[in-house]
Amino acid sequence: MRRHPLLSSALALLLLLPATLAAQKGGVRRGFWLGGGIGEGSAKIACNICVDERKSGITAYARMGFTATSTLRVGIEGSAWQHKEDDVQRRMLALAGTVYLYPSPRSGFYVKAGLGLAKYRIRDDNQNPTQTLTVQAFSGQLGLGYEFRVLKDVAIGPWANLVASTGGSVRIDNTVTTVSSHLSLVQVGIGVTWH
Numbered sequence: 001m002r003r004h005p006l007l008s009s010a011l012a013l014l015l016l017l018p019a020t021l022a023a024q025k026g027g028v029r030r031g032f033w034l035g036g037g038i039g040e041g042s043a044k045i046a047c048n049i050c051v052d053e054r055k056s057g058i059t060a061y062a063r064m065g066f067t068a069t070s071t072l073r074v075g076i077e078g079s080a081w082q083h084k085e086d087d088v089q090r091r092m093l094a095l096a097g098t099v100y101l102y103p104s105p106r107s108g109f110y111v112k113a114g115l116g117l118a119k120y121r122i123r124d125d126n127q128n129p130t131q132t133l134t135v136q137a138f139s140g141q142l143g144l145g146y147e148f149r150v151l152k153d154v155a156i157g158p159w160a161n162l163v164a165s166t167g168g169s170v171r172i173d174n175t176v177t178t179v180s181s182h183l184s185l186v187q188v189g190i191g192v193t194w195h
Contacts, residue, residue: 029102029195033073034064037159039189041081043092045120045135047170047181055090057083059187061161063098070105074098077114077141079163081185087125092185094118094163096141108147108157115140118165120183135181137168145191153195161187 041059058081065075079094096116103109118139123132145159163185170179 029067029070029073029105031195032064032066033075033193033195034062035191035193036060036062037189037191039159039187041092041185041187043081043083043090043120043183043185045122045133045181045183047135047179049170049177049179050133050181055083055085057081057090059185059189061187061191065098065100071102073100073102073110075100079141079161079185079187081187089123089125090121092118092120092163092183094139094141094185096139096163098141108149108155110145110147112143112145112161113141118163118168118183118185120168120181132173134171135168135183137165137181137183139163139165139183143187147193155193155195157191159187159189159191161185163187 038060042054042056044054061079063075063077067073075098077098081092083090096114098114100110100112119136121134141163143161147155147157149155165183168181170177170181
């Protein structure tokens with residue numbers, strides 16, 4: 001598993017923020033919001049013909065939505081992950097409608113859940129001709145995070161997310177097979193939200 005020293009350092013700094021930031025009360029959530037984050041992810045495809053290990057790589061998300069109440073946000077989130085090793089490139093994309101629940105109106109802690117689609121692609125340039133395996137399936141997401149207010153309308157914080165799917169058909173190049181597969185992506189990182 002390849003380590004990303006910059007990401008590890010940033011996560012360590014974030015977790016070691018002064019107690020004054022940890023004790024700071026967040027503002028009341030309202031209106032339109034958008035956010036983005038970057039981190040490290042680990043993805044895997046599992047099927048009868050797939051011999052693939054869980055691989056680590058860079059991951060990111062972008063999301064936006066509106067605040068329904070001071071403890072509930074509704075939005076749409078897109079996630080991406082990539083891993084390249086030798087001439088084999090793996091990518092996973094996910095798009096989901098999501099809800100974010102903040103148990104306390106003044107706390108930055110949240111949990112989230114979502115439903116959508118996920119697509120996984122492996123491209124092997126070692127094969128002649130190049131071979132591509134893709135899977136697209138309905139997916140679910142579960143996650144959590146914490147937002148520290150750094151400005152009136154800006155918050156940063158750590159996040160973790162799981163995207164998982166089942167029942168996606170495997171395509172090899174342009175041929176649909178009868179093989180079913182399961183996808184999973186675990187993500188951790190740092191994000192920023194604008195209110």
